[in-house]
Amino acid sequence: MICIGEIVNVHGIKGEIKVRSSFAKKEKVFQSNNYIYIGAAKQPVKIVGHRKHQQYDLLLLDGHNDINEVLHHKGEFIYATRESIVTDEFLVVDLLGFQVIYDNKIVGLVTGYFHNNAQDILVVEGNNEKHFIPYVKNWVNKIIDNKIYLEKIEGLIDEN
Numbered sequence: 001m002i003c004i005g006e007i008v009n010v011h012g013i014k015g016e017i018k019v020r021s022s023f024a025k026k027e028k029v030f031q032s033n034n035y036i037y038i039g040a041a042k043q044p045v046k047i048v049g050h051r052k053h054q055q056y057d058l059l060l061l062d063g064h065n066d067i068n069e070v071l072h073h074k075g076e077f078i079y080a081t082r083e084s085i086v087t088d089e090f091l092v093v094d095l096l097g098f099q100v101i102y103d104n105k106i107v108g109l110v111t112g113y114f115h116n117n118a119q120d121i122l123v124v125e126g127n128n129e130k131h132f133i134p135y136v137k138n139w140v141n142k143i144i145d146n147k148i149y150l151e152k153i154e155g156l157i158d159e160n
Helices: 067-073
Strands: 002-011 016-020 035-038 043-053 056-061 077-080 099-102 105-115 120-126 129-134 140-144 147-150
Touching: 002 056, 002 067, 016 067, 099 120, 105 129
Parallel strands: 099 147
Antiparallel strands: 002 016, 002 077, 016 056, 035 043, 035 077, 043 056, 099 105, 105 120, 120 129, 140 147
16 A cells, blocks of 8 residues: 555535645546545545645545545545556655665665655665665666666765
């Protein structure tokens, strides 16, 4: 499961939820007849409507037609399965376990990631060091055979 956003509130009285999401491929998920999974229990719910409102995504969920049916979801995270997101690009979750190469040297393996409201950050561990590397397309030279080759950018990796 991939965390794709958070339910920050409800919108109106007809059961729409207001979602804050910085997920890069949310347009692949927030479509009618797709399923999302809500909260720690990851309860599956079908999307029956989607629209944008300011910086939020408003979702109408199957069987939830009243504010009282969705209000209890406020503050919960929503998820999607990786299989439901059809794309020919790598998602940050796909990079877990990939080797990172910088200046022809192995830096380590991608062991985690997080989003800092600007971009995804890869957590790379190796040689008793931990690096936090922005996953920015201009900084990634190529991804081949479970290896991420980074552009040489001064200050990206401490070179001792």
